[in-house]
Amino acid sequence: MSAPQIVWLRRDLRLADQPAFHAAAQAGPVIPVYVLDDETAGDRAIGGAARWWLHHSLESLSRSLAQRHSRIVLRRGDAVRELAKLVEETGAEAVHALRHYEPWWRKAQGKLAGQVDLRLYDGNYLMPPGAVTTNGGDPYKIYTPFAKAVLDYMPPRECLPEPETLHSPDRWPDSDDLADWNLLPTRPDWSGGIAAFWQVGEAAAHERLEEWSGDVAAYADARNQPSQDGSSRLSPHLHWGEISPAQIWHRLDGRRGEGWATYAKELIWRDYAQNVICQFPGYASESYRDGYAGLWRNPNRGHLIAEELQAWQRGMTGYPIVDAGMRQLWQTGWMHNRVRMIAASFLVKHLLIDWRHGERWFWDCLVDADFANNAVNWQWVAGTGVDSNMFVRIMAPLSQSEKFDAAGYIREYVPELADLPDDQIHDPPDDCRGDYPVKVVGHREARERALSAWRAAKEEG
Ligand SMILES: Cc1cc2nc3c(=O)[nH]c(=O)nc-3n(C[C@H](O)[C@H](O)[C@H](O)COP(=O)(O)OP(=O)(O)OC[C@H]3O[C@@H](n4cnc5c(N)ncnc54)[C@H](O)[C@@H]3O)c2cc1C
The missing domain is CATH 1.10.579.10 (DNA Cyclobutane Dipyrimidine Photolyase, subunit A, domain 3)
Known part of the structure; x- marks a missing residue:
């Protein structure tokens, strides 16, 4: 049997249109791995509500994999260290992963590439950051010209199907138990309202897209009315990569009209934000315009x-x-x-x-x-x-x-x-x-x- 291929999962918890899964499945037996890494992101470890989502999304993907006689290997700790260990343990040929652009993931990807055969793919954005530039060759800083440039390249690439078969390795490496990660709140359990509001996972993301696809025509106005269910509510599914923006685009494109045009631009905001953090990795903690230092200093308040x-x-x-x-x-x-x-x-x-x-x-x-x-x-x-x-x-x-x-x-x-x-x-x-x-x-x-x-x-x- 050929050497196993590791798929390193992060915010890409889906099987369809998932280029890392696709490539790994063609190369050999597949070992999907999720590492809960609260170290690498420093003070940006996953927040409380997002941990709730992650738990359910991993559970959902595990169920889909089980139907294909596969599973997710769960490990906890520094992702680079854990993946390098797993490659050694399993004799894996390569680690396949979607490219992530958060500053800590860019560093980790560089480090891991120095230790194992890391194969990175794009797939969570309409276009990879840096794919469109100004006439001078610089990345865009302003949304409007960025969006115009992206629209010139749309529609996005064709979507990939789910891998037809996923071969298992001869021996599965040890895995943590998801329940032991304590991603769900207990004392107190504040997640009742969240659980009532959401269905989590790849299938739920597509169901929501289907349910909402008829409403896109009204989106331009309805999206501003909080009393209505006028926006897609796909943001957590997109964030966790349960659905790709290319899948959404191809499902909704062709519905000409103001609603779709406005919606497409919102999807491009998501790409724009990645483009910004690639240029300014400190964007979540530093103001990028002068003259604001004193504004919120409020010495007496x-x-x-x-x-x-x-x-x-x-x-x-x-x-x-x-x-x-x-x-x-x-x-x-x-x-x-x-x-x-x-x-x-x-x-x-x-x-x-x-x-x-x-x-x-x-x-x-x-x-x-x-x-x-x-x-x-x-x-x-x-x-x-x-x-x-x-x-x-x-x-x-x-x-x-x-x-x-x-x-x-x-x-x-x-x-x-x-x-x-x-x-x-x-x-x-x-x-x-x-x-x-x-x-x-x-x-x-x-x-x-x-x-x-x-x-x-x-x-x-
Ligand atoms: C202060 C503030 C903080 C925000 N924090 C986040 C965040 O942490 N995560 C997040 O995904 N969105 C964030 N947004 C953007 C936006 O509010 C949400 O993406 C949107 O409300 C999600 O609802 P929806 O899926 O129904 O969006 P829709 O209106 O249906 O839009 C479709 C998709 O486009 C993307 N999108 C829409 N608006 C924006 C936007 N302004 N910026 C970037 N992408 C956008 C989202 O992925 C969204 O799912 C924030 C907005 C504000 C004003």
């Missing part, structure tokens, strides 16, 4: 900031749309995109709290927490990114709530306000709030404070 940050995290700011979003995040591990923008803007501008606190909270609470997407969007909202909204454009949460008809959404996630009529629910009068808190800061006051902090920071340089 330390105590207040801790309290206000907690009010924001718990959905108790007194702004119903913000609180509905923050509670949706806590309950389901996901938040509607329009509301993510409103809640993020509220933190950095109304509360004048550094965007990095918000980025961290999202990292821990989102099932789709993604190093690139999270950092790029936080910096976009905060105004600090290489391409971003201007800080002085301050979103008004109360009018956004009305404009995008969030009454149903607020009733769902802020039950204290469920009985209020539509004309009161976006901004309830103080005497109609019952147990629901009054506003942590008034909108006009917050706006003026943010603008004057901005002017002061600019003067300071």
Whole structure:
């Protein structure tokens, strides 16, 4: 029998359109491996809600593999060390993996390539970062010309089928037991709402795509309405690689119209974010525009900031749309995109709290927490990114709530306000709030404070 081939799984937990599986299956018996590595990513180890997803996704992929008389070998520790050990133990010829672009994975890939025959493939993005460049040959920093350049190359490559057969090795190496990894919360178990909201795994991703494919025509408007199921909700499936963007593209392309055109551009945002972190690996912790250092320094507000940050995290700011979003995040591990923008803007501008606190909270609470997407969007909202909204454009949460008809959404996630009529629910009068808190800061006051902090920071340089 030919030498085994290791498939190193990370955020690519699928069988179809998975080039590493495809290549390995053609080369010999396949040993799929997932290494739970809390060391290599440093302070970017997988967050709480994402660990919940990972558990179920590994379980789902294991079931699919079992139907093919295969399995996943689970190991824990430094991924490079564990994979090099496994190659030695099994006599594997090569390690096949999808290329990942988070800075820690790029380093690990380089290190592993020095020790074993590492074969890397692209497959989690429409195009690999760096595939399109400006006329001068530089990577794009700004989304709009990047998107235009990517669109010129679309549609993406054809999708690969699932491997027809997966041969097993003569002997399976030892594996950890998934349950021993304790990826699921226990004391307390806060995952009930998440479990009720999501179906995890490759089959569930395709079911969701099928269910949603009829709605893409309405996407351009519906995606902004948090009370509607108007967006695809594919983000955790995409993040964990249970489905590829090429599969989505080929399934939905041909549905001409504004809905599809808008949706395609959102998929390209995902590629853009990878393109940004490849250029700026410190993007999740460093602001990329000058003049912001003083803005969130707040020397006299330390105590207040801790309290206000907690009010924001718990959905108790007194702004119903913000609180509905923050509670949706806590309950389901996901938040509607329009509301993510409103809640993020509220933190950095109304509360004048550094965007990095918000980025961290999202990292821990989102099932789709993604190093690139999270950092790029936080910096976009905060105004600090290489391409971003201007800080002085301050979103008004109360009018956004009305404009995008969030009454149903607020009733769902802020039950204290469920009985209020539509004309009161976006901004309830103080005497109609019952147990629901009054506003942590008034909108006009917050706006003026943010603008004057901005002017002061600019003067300071
Ligand atoms: C402050 C903030 C933080 C965010 N953090 C994350 C994150 O950690 N992970 C994440 O996947 N998305 C993040 N987003 C982007 C966006 O909110 C989610 O991708 C989207 O809400 C997911 O819902 P959906 O699948 O229904 O999206 P759809 O509207 O159906 O879009 C389809 C897909 O396109 C991609 N996409 C859509 N919008 C964006 C965007 N603005 N940036 C990058 N990709 C996008 C997603 O993969 C999404 O699944 C963040 C946005 C903000 C404002």
